[in-house]
Amino acid sequence: MARREALGEPAREVRSARGPPGTGKTSFCVSLAKSLKLPLNITSASAWFSANGGYLGDVIAAINSAFTNASATGPAVLFIDELDAVLNRDTLDSRHRSFWTPAVTALLLALDSAVSSSANLVVVGATNYPDRLDPALVRPGRLNRVLNIRMPDADAIVGILRQHLGDALPEADLTPFGILGGGASGADIAGWARAAKAAARSAGRTVAMDDVVRQVCPPETRPPETVRAIARHEASHAVLGVVTATGELEVVTVVERGSFAGCTNVRLQNPAMMTSAQVDALAVTQLAGRAADEIWGEPTSGARGERWSDLAVATELLATKAASWGLSGSILYRGDRAEAQALIRADGKFREGVEHDLNRLYARALRLVRENTRVLPVFSRGAKQTV
Secondary structure (H helix, E strand, O other), rough: OHHHHHHHHOOOOOEEEOOOOOOOOHHHHHHHHHHHHHOOEEHHHHHHHHHHHHHHHHHHHHHHHHHHHHHHOOOOOEEOOOHHHHHOHHHHHHHHHHHHHHHHHHHHHHHHOOOOOOOOOOEEEEEHHHHOHHHHHHOOOOOOOEEEOOOOHHHHHHHHHHHHOOOOOOOOHHHHHHHHHOOOHHHHHHHHHHHHHHHHHOOOOOOHHHHHHHHHHHOOOOOOOHHHHHHHHHHHHHHHHHOOOOOOEEEOOOOOOEOOOOOEEEEEEOOOOOOHHHHHHHHHHHHHHHHHHHOOOOOOHHOOOOOOOOOHHHHHHHHHHHHHOOOOOOOOOOOOOOHHHHHHHHHHHHHHHHHHHHEEEEEEEEHHHHHHOOOOHHHHHHHHHOO
């Protein structure tokens, strides 16, 4: 993005950055402000509601203050973190909507003012949960320009690690950490470098490769039977990704990352132009871990219920396939990904259709995992060897 005021134009932009926690949304905004050589103002939507008891007048004052203070330093970048703290009014009952409507309206007016010539602001809002945003926030002219900040791939992991290690280990080949660190966020990787340097300082020496290894692959403390179950779970994702030709397998590991007990990364062949069969194959791959849990014991909470979990991704895929992509028998467009998720909650017939597809593809996942039980032990041993 060119620095607009250098061309005699005001810096008027509004964008939203979305992605899993720790992927670098805040770091992106810091880099953006540095690249544009503009001051950075940081605020948090959740802080607007938690400060001063959360009274409506105080909330509106906090919103207006954030924009006024940023505009006073303009041209400038205003970063609004935790934007999903502003609830979607469509999901609220009438009693709660009466509180939220004035607050959301105040934010919308502030955003509209931000793109005026007098405000001179670049506004970026960040969220971990884009499906929770009020539709009015992301309509054209507001935060509709979306920057999807994804988990780093192997090359990015190596680059981030090298950056945060600084002068330490200048000649070391960090490439293996790109594979071993699969599933880590940018925040995780920066933490590895800090911890490795701290360990070296405590020992009174320079950073050694072993310091980094201990951070990327910490000693296993989970019971062996738990690790075996996780290895089967992740190996099933990997094997079905290959069997269904979902994409190219990049990494499979049982190294624990935050709330994730393991990780499998498959690079899709052409994610922008997927057929109905390819979407189904991806959903089957997502459901393979739960299928393995059932076959070798019983389903557990390992598939989780968070926004980025196996079940959530599979459900979102099939809802979007039907509501947005016209790949489930009807070409009627009913909304984007976020609106497809809302349809699951609001439209009983739509919900039944998505659940029917989920059950159909889960049955396929169970069958394919059973058909490939001879291959799975090899993959699961490989996954455990990355620990």
